[in-house]
Amino acid sequence: MKKKVLAVVLGTAMTVSLMACGSKDVKVAETSEEKIYTVGISQFAEHGSLDNCREGFIEGLKEAGLEEGKNLKVEVKNAAADQGTAKQISDVFVSDKVDLICGIATPSAQAAYNSAMNTDIPVIYTAVTDPKAAKLADAEGMPAGEVTGTSDQLPIKEQLEMIREVLPDAKKIGILYTTSEVNSVSAIETYEKLAEDYGFTIVKKGVSQTADISLATDEILGGVDCLTNLTDNTVVNSLATILDKANEKKIPVFGSEIEQVKLGCVAAQGLDYIELGKQTGKMAAEVLKGEKKASEMKYETISKPGLYINTEAAKNLGITLDEEFVNSAVESFDSI
Amino acid sequence: MDIFVTILEQGLIYGILALGVYITYKILDFPDLTVDGSFPLGAAVTATMITNGVNPYLTIPVSFLAGVAAGVCTGLIHVKCKVRDLLSGIIMMTALWTINLRLAGTANVPIFGDDNIFDNDLVNKVFSGSLASYKALIIVLVIAAVSKIVLDLYLKTKSGLLLRAVGDNANLVTSLAKDQGNVKILGLAIANGLVALAGCVFCQEQRVFEISSGTGAIVIGLASVIIGTSLFKNIRFFNATAAVLIGSVIYKACVAAALKFFEPQDMKLITAVLFLIILVIGMDRKKKVKKNA
Numbered sequence: 349m350k351k352k353v354l355a356v357v358l359g360t361a362m363t364v365s366l367m368a369c370g371s372k373d374v375k376v377a378e379t380s381e382e383k384i385y386t387v388g389i390s391q392f393a394e395h396g397s398l399d400n401c402r403e404g405f406i407e408g409l410k411e412a413g414l415e416e417g418k419n420l421k422v423e424v425k426n427a428a429a430d431q432g433t434a435k436q437i438s439d440v441f442v443s444d445k446v447d448l449i450c451g452i453a454t455p456s457a458q459a460a461y462n463s464a465m466n467t468d469i470p471v472i473y474t475a476v477t478d479p480k481a482a483k484l485a486d487a488e489g490m491p492a493g494e495v496t497g498t499s500d501q502l503p504i505k506e507q508l509e510m511i512r513e514v515l516p517d518a519k520k521i522g523i524l525y526t527t528s529e530v531n532s533v534s535a536i537e538t539y540e541k542l543a544e545d546y547g548f549t550i551v552k553k554g555v556s557q558t559a560d561i562s563l564a565t566d567e568i569l570g571g572v573d574c575l576t577n578l579t580d581n582t583v584v585n586s587l588a589t590i591l592d593k594a595n596e597k598k599i600p601v602f603g604s605e606i607e608q609v610k611l612g613c614v615a616a617q618g619l620d621y622i623e624l625g626k627q628t629g630k631m632a633a634e635v636l637k638g639e640k641k642a643s644e645m646k647y648e649t650i651s652k653p654g655l656y657i658n659t660e661a662a663k664n665l666g667i668t669l670d671e672e673f674v675n676s677a678v679e680s681f682d683s684i
Numbered sequence: 685m686d687i688f689v690t691i692l693e694q695g696l697i698y699g700i701l702a703l704g705v706y707i708t709y710k711i712l713d714f715p716d717l718t719v720d721g722s723f724p725l726g727a728a729v730t731a732t733m734i735t736n737g738v739n740p741y742l743t744i745p746v747s748f749l750a751g752v753a754a755g756v757c758t759g760l761i762h763v764k765c766k767v768r769d770l771l772s773g774i775i776m777m778t779a780l781w782t783i784n785l786r787l788a789g790t791a792n793v794p795i796f797g798d799d800n801i802f803d804n805d806l807v808n809k810v811f812s813g814s815l816a817s818y819k820a821l822i823i824v825l826v827i828a829a830v831s832k833i834v835l836d837l838y839l840k841t842k843s844g845l846l847l848r849a850v851g852d853n854a855n856l857v858t859s860l861a862k863d864q865g866n867v868k869i870l871g872l873a874i875a876n877g878l879v880a881l882a883g884c885v886f887c888q889e890q891r892v893f894e895i896s897s898g899t900g901a902i903v904i905g906l907a908s909v910i911i912g913t914s915l916f917k918n919i920r921f922f923n924a925t926a927a928v929l930i931g932s933v934i935y936k937a938c939v940a941a942a943l944k945f946f947e948p949q950d951m952k953l954i955t956a957v958l959f960l961i962i963l964v965i966g967m968d969r970k971k972k973v974k975k976n977a
Contacts, residue, residue, distance in 0.1 A: 425943060428951055431897045432698070435890055436690055436940060443686030455894055458794055462891045465796075466816075483794035492796060528781075528791040528895045556781065 385414060385448070385636050386421045388441035390460055392453035393429040396607065397500075397579070400621035401452050401474050407622070408629020414636065431455050438463035448472060448636055450628070451497075454482050454530070461495045470635050470642040473497035474628040475621070477531035477579075479647045489646045496635075496645040498628045500579065502604055503653035504538045506617040507576065508546045510655065511602055513673060514615060514662075515574055520551050522572030524564055524590065526582040527554040535578045561586040565593045576602040577613065587611055600665050609656040612684040614667065615677075617653045624650050654678035686817075691940050693821045695933030696828040697886050698904055702912070702932045703835055703925060704751075704878035705905030710913065710924070711839075712871045713851040714762075717773030717902055721780025722754045722876040724898035726883025728784040731793040731893035740800045743884050744827075751880025752873045754780060759869030784895060791895040800888040820889060827885055831878060832925045838874075847871050879905075908932035911962050934962070 389405065391398055406422060414420040423446070427434035438460040441449050449464055449471045451457030457473035461484060464471050474497050479485040484495055511521065523539065525532035536552055543550050553568040555561055561583065568575070575594060577583060583590070591612045594601045603613030606620065627648060634640045657680040662669050664684075674680055701723060708716035726747035733743050754776060761772040785791060801807070802820045811819035838844045849857050850867045857864045879901070887893050912931020916922045922930065942954035 426951075429896065430900065431890065431892075431894050432694060432886070433939060433943070433951075436694060436936070437943060439690040440687055440940070440943065443690070454792060455892070455896075458792075458796075458892045459890065461796070481790075481794075482792065483796045527785060530790050530792040533790060 382419045384419050384421060386423070386444075386446045387448050387450060387632070387636075388438075388444070388446040389422060389424045389450045389452065390434060390437045390441065390456045391424065391426045392434060392451075392456040394426060395453075395581070397605070397621045398452050398475055401625040401628070404622035404625020404627075405450060405452075405474060405629040405632070406625075408626035409633050410629075411626065412630050412633030412637075414633050427456060427459075431459070434459040435463065442467055442469060445469075448632055450474070450632060451476075457484060457495075457497070458482060461493065464495075465493060468494070471495040471497075472628060472632045472635065472642065474625060475500045476647075477501055478534045481530060481534055485647050491643045491645065491647070494642045496642045496647050497631065498624055498648045498650070500619055500621070500624055501649050502535055502538075502578065502619070503617050503650075504535065504542055506653050507602065507604070508539075508542055508548065510615060510617050511548070511574065511576065512546050514602075514667060514669065515600065518573035519547070519549065520572045521548050522551045522553065522568040522575045523578065524553050524555065524561070524568060524575070524583045525578055525580050527556055529580055529582070532578045532580040532583075539576075555582065558582055558586055562589055562593075565590050569593060569597050569599055572599065574600045574602060577604045577608055577616075579604050579619075584608065587613075595664065598665055600662075600667060603656070606654070606656050606679065609658045609661075610681055612658060612661050614661045614665065615655065615657045618656055619650055620654055656680070658682075658684065660684050687940060689818065689821050691936050692933060693824050693889065695936035696821075696824045696929065697882055697889060698908060698936065699828050699882075699929035699932035700831050700885065701879050701882035701901060702905045702908035702928045703831055704875040704882070705902065706909045706913075706924065706928045707835075707847075707871055707875040707878070709906060709909055711848055711851045712868060712875075714769050714868065714872070715773065716758065716872060716875060717770065718754055718758045718776045718780070718872070718876055719773075719879050719902040719905055720898045720900070721777040721784070722751045722879045722898075723883040723886070723901040724784050724893070724895060725750055725754055725780055725787075726880030727887035727893045727897060728788040728793075728883075729880070730884040730887045731795055732787055732789075734795045734798050734800060734888075735793060737798075740798075740804060740888065743888070744801070744881065747880045747884035748877045751877040751883075754880065755873035755876030756869055758876070759865075759872040762872075763865035763869055781895070784898075788893050788895070793893040794891065795888070795893070796891050800891065801885070802888055824885060824889070827881075828929060831881065832929060835874075835878075836923065836925055843867075843870070904932075904935060907959060908935045911935055911959070914963060915965065935959075938962075 416422050425437040434456045442463045449460045451460035451473040452475050454476045457476050460471045476482055477500055479499055484492055540550050551572050553564045555564045600614045603609050603616035605618040609616050635642050655677045657677040659682045708714045729747045729750045730743040758772050758776040761767050762769055846867050850864050854864050908931040909928050911934050912927035916927035938955050938958040942951045946954050
């Protein structure tokens with residue numbers, strides 16, 4: 349009996365404390381004569397870049413005249429990185445008859461497309477690196493159905509140009525990646541295709557989990573002139589380890605987004621996920637207002653990447669940066 | 685209404701997995717972590733076959749056999765190499781990660797455009813009109829029911845009785861002049877066959893193979909088995925396998941409830957709380973029985 353009481357008390361306490369934590373107020377749209385749109389956002393996991401995508405998306409809708417609390421109702425669900433849950437989320441959106449589903453990251457985008465396939469609910473995705481490989485778009489980049497969005501493909505050409513600019517004598521670029529991340533594998537293919545044009549060869553090293561990073565870094569640093577990062581989750585989460593080891597050997601590391609440069613990468617031609625989200629939000633607004641059909645819109649990539657530089661990291665490595673180059677940066681940091 | 689269809693659909697798919705976990709965890713008393721690898725193994729086999737244009741119905745037996753092979757390997761590692769049960773599962777789970785990646789080619793293989801067991805000319809002809817929205821559920825239900833019934837029948841055969849004996853009283857099996865090692869291998873084979881079958885159905889329902897889909901599969905399986913068997917312990921109408929299937933549906937309903945009413949980041953905690961409450965209800969019943977006895 350005691351046990352049972354304890355369990356019930358514990359259970360209630362857990363639930364109550366959760367409720368007390370104060371979930372965000374669900375903003376119910378005020379009644380007005382205008383049509384109120386409902387948008388279901390299905391986000392695959394809790395992750396800085398994906399969170400930025402989501403915020404940007406809502407921001408983009410707002411800029412296009414669809415504002416939460418006025419003529420827009422947004423429901424955000426997070427699958428906690430579980431594919432089955434992602435499908436469940438989009439199924440619920442379909443049965444709730446939302447006006448549009450936004451899938452953030454590849455598995456959620458695929459699940460949303462799958463759930464909405466036989467309905468007239470359009471799907472807009474973002475942070476899908478390779479919509480063609482994910483079969484959300486055909487070989488020409490046209491949608492596979494009522495599904496379109498934005499890709500967070502890395503600006504690899506610009507990145508290679510930038511590395512050439514900073515390191516005129518470098519020959520070998522090392523890349524660490526996780527073998528199970530499709531996005532990384534496809535980015536490396538592009539790197540290998542383009543590297544020759546800039547006189548580089550790519551040295552790649554795959555890992556399968558965080559625990560392998562340390563060993564893999566030691567190994568790859570032995571044979572390269574610099575490292576460049578992808579948006580590979582496992583690798584980026586262990587960036588501090590990689591930077592430590594690289595700095596010891598005076599090997600520069602280039603990043604792929606602003607956060608990595610803040611942490612101590614020399615420079616990056618990077619994506620701004622908030623901008624990407626905004627771009628996606630504007631596409632969604634066009635579809636919602638009925639101006640365009642999703643199936644008629646080609647998927648988009650970010651219009652122009654931004655250059656981010658960390659001058660302190662460059663100084664520590666003994667690299668002198670061209671002043672003009674530094675001035676062309678969107679943002680430069682002078683501390684690590 | 686639709687949400688119940690989704691819950692039943694997903695619950696029954698994971699229910700097939702739970703049937704497998706039931707064999708190892710409840711019958712054999714073997715904590716088998718192979719599941720995290722054999723579930724995506726079924727999915728990888730299925731995705732590869734479907735992208736190569738093989739008839740989708742063939743994926744069902746082939747996935748099952750792939751799972752059987754994985755189970756036999758775990759069994760051999762445990763019985764012949766004398767590695768501890770938990771470790772042999774971990775070894776196979778780790779090995780299967782690579783095997784799955786190699787089989788499928790990449791970590792994410794979409795099969796949107798191709799025929800599958802839920803979407804082909806035959807199925808679409810049979811289920812037309814108002815039945816169309818229930819077709820996936822009906823097909824899943826048939827597969828789950830067939831798996832359950834065949835498993836029930838098997839457990840009543842001589843070989844099935846031996847399997848049950850190994851978990852309860854291994855000495856009895858030895859005294860019957862039977863090799864308990866072989867029986868264990870057989871049990872693991874059937875269990876992982878069922879798990880891979882679940883992976884096969886899951887992959888076709890999701891229309892995508894994703895390497896990460898196996899992560900945590902064992903947790904879902906165990907939760908379903910424990911919820912099912914503890915809730916329906918004393919209800920004669922449901923035998924253990926039926927209880928396990930229903931347990932899986934209840935687990936998915938918990939997830940759906942957590943998704944519906946709470947913030948996403950709280951989901952796992954809510955699921956844990958619901959899980960705990962269900963366990964406590966189950967425990968209460970057991971005590972009453974003891975008192976009455």
